Amino acid sequence: MYRIGIDVGGTNTDAVVMQNDKVLLGVKNPTTEDVMTGVIDSLKEVIEKTEISKDEISSVMIGTTHFTNAVVERQRLSQTAAVRLCLPAAQCLPPMVDWPEDIKSSVGGKFWMAKGGNEFDGREISSVDEDELLGIAEAIGKENIDSIAICSVFSPVNDDMEKKALSILRTKLPNADFTLSSEIGRLGILERENAAIMNASLRNLGKKTVDAFGQALKTLGISCPYFITQNDGTLMGADFAKSYPVLTFASGPTNSMRGASFLTGEQNAIVVDVGGTSTDVGALIKGFPRPASTSVDVGGVRTNFRMPDVYSIALGGGSIVKNDPNVTVGPKSVGYNIHKEAVIFGGSTVTTTDIAVGLGIADIGDAEKAKALGNEMLTSTKEKIDTMITDAVERMRVSSEAIPVLAVGGGSILIPEKVGDLPVVKPENFAVANAVGAAIGQISGEVDRIFSLANKSRDEVLAEAKDEATKKAISAGAKAETIELLDQEDVPLAYLPGNATRVRLKVVGDLDG
Numbered sequence: 001m002y003r004i005g006i007d008v009g010g011t012n013t014d015a016v017v018m019q020n021d022k023v024l025l026g027v028k029n030p031t032t033e034d035v036m037t038g039v040i041d042s043l044k045e046v047i048e049k050t051e052i053s054k055d056e057i058s059s060v061m062i063g064t065t066h067f068t069n070a071v072v073e074r075q076r077l078s079q080t081a082a083v084r085l086c087l088p089a090a091q092c093l094p095p096m097v098d099w100p101e102d103i104k105s106s107v108g109g110k111f112w113m114a115k116g117g118n119e120f121d122g123r124e125i126s127s128v129d130e131d132e133l134l135g136i137a138e139a140i141g142k143e144n145i146d147s148i149a150i151c152s153v154f155s156p157v158n159d160d161m162e163k164k165a166l167s168i169l170r171t172k173l174p175n176a177d178f179t180l181s182s183e184i185g186r187l188g189i190l191e192r193e194n195a196a197i198m199n200a201s202l203r204n205l206g207k208k209t210v211d212a213f214g215q216a217l218k219t220l221g222i223s224c225p226y227f228i229t230q231n232d233g234t235l236m237g238a239d240f241a242k243s244y245p246v247l248t249f250a251s252g253p254t255n256s257m258r259g260a261s262f263l264t265g266e267q268n269a270i271v272v273d274v275g276g277t278s279t280d281v282g283a284l285i286k287g288f289p290r291p292a293s294t295s296v297d298v299g300g301v302r303t304n305f306r307m308p309d310v311y312s313i314a315l316g317g318g319s320i321v322k323n324d325p326n327v328t329v330g331p332k333s334v335g336y337n338i339h340k341e342a343v344i345f346g347g348s349t350v351t352t353t354d355i356a357v358g359l360g361i362a363d364i365g366d367a368e369k370a371k372a373l374g375n376e377m378l379t380s381t382k383e384k385i386d387t388m389i390t391d392a393v394e395r396m397r398v399s400s401e402a403i404p405v406l407a408v409g410g411g412s413i414l415i416p417e418k419v420g421d422l423p424v425v426k427p428e429n430f431a432v433a434n435a436v437g438a439a440i441g442q443i444s445g446e447v448d449r450i451f452s453l454a455n456k457s458r459d460e461v462l463a464e465a466k467d468e469a470t471k472k473a474i475s476a477g478a479k480a481e482t483i484e485l486l487d488q489e490d491v492p493l494a495y496l497p498g499n500a501t502r503v504r505l506k507v508v509g510d511l512d513g
Helices: 036-050 066-073 101-106 130-142 160-172 189-219 238-243 251-264 335-341 352-358 367-371 375-396 430-439 458-475
Strands: 002-008 012-019 022-030 057-064 080-087 110-115 147-152 177-180 226-229 235-237 269-274 279-285 296-298 301-303 310-313 319-323 327-333 405-408 422-425 443-452 484-492 500-509
Touching: 002 036, 002 251, 002 430, 012 036, 012 430, 022 036, 022 430, 036 189, 057 189, 057 251, 057 430, 066 189, 080 130, 080 160, 080 189, 110 130, 130 160, 147 160, 147 189, 160 177, 177 189, 189 226, 189 238, 189 301, 226 238, 226 251, 235 238, 251 269, 251 279, 251 310, 251 405, 251 430, 269 375, 279 375, 310 375, 319 352, 319 375, 327 375, 352 367, 352 375, 405 430, 443 458, 458 484, 458 500
Parallel strands: 002 057, 057 226, 080 110, 080 147, 147 177, 269 405, 405 422
Antiparallel strands: 002 012, 012 022, 226 235, 269 279, 279 310, 296 301, 319 327, 443 500, 484 500
């Protein structure tokens, strides 16, 4: 049986066919405006070139930047209502208080606050008022809003109130889509609420996009299950992806990092992924991306759902180079128009790829046109590029250990043979590492909440958390016998009563099927 991995980027749509742990073929095609045409073209090419039977394809894994782009561009977002269960507490900073005005306007900026919420240990702040929520449902109905985010104080500890509010609101709004903050974000009400609102605003787009992926497979006669990659390096089923599109944010860099680890066998390393427009740098720990430890800004909105710790710079294979009077690289890029605009292809725009060809690092296009730029410009630009990459890598290092730098992505010809004191490894199939990362995805389960150790030991609490995370992974499609602990930390919270401890724990397992 075969697995197909696809990664839809801003410039290229990459695809690979894998059998067991072997990459049979990798291809790159330009990403099309309608996205799906590029997906179909890449699928057709890998199937035709490998001559595999469509009946022997066990699964297709897809990574996409579609939802991130919608937030960044402030487009295709649904009008969304935010309902916070908090009164009489947590009302001084209302929902969306820290959002940029343009994105707040894109989702409508409508919110309501109601009685409810819990203390850290699960005790009620106040009970849910059914009549109050029915009144809110009526007001939402009058606004013709059908995407609703519900957030309750400390709901990751006890989500009963969010579920009860959903049940009440649904009696008046049976056709609405609901997002519960406890299913999206971690502790921290504003960031968790922001993540829930953002997810709710993407629900309609999520359904259309995921269904379109399914239709693309159907058009080609592929009937196997398909999965969408998450930003923690694992997979989610089509139905789950429709409900939680926000979990795809930053899945592109994550796929590249997972693919780099698989292709090199390195479990702990720095990954540098150079695309057409930007370079993403991240750290691998046990073969998975190091998670961001603080809140993450997405399109100007602070969130706290799981995200990889990635540092991005405006350097890619299509980055525009200027020399007036000093050399500058980027931030603008010719992107997927490189085959028309770059000097080596007869264009008039100097790009970083022209520099690489002129120095003999790469062998594409007309090298003589690149050499005509002059040795001084070629060498000074390369020095600038090397400095940019070295600075980015050093920023992501957390120790003096000489771990390897894994160079992947179509633009990785720009990466020097050594970055500072770190050796550089460029694996076979480096250009399609992102699609490889999608193809090898596993299923995860995660817990992040506060436990009281007043009546339980630390070991009992950790065992309870692991059991909860394992059940989540199995319900998402993981094989029970393959599940293993990936990450675990428990932090005593001295400022809270009851010997409170925050536990964050993640398990992963192989896809069942």
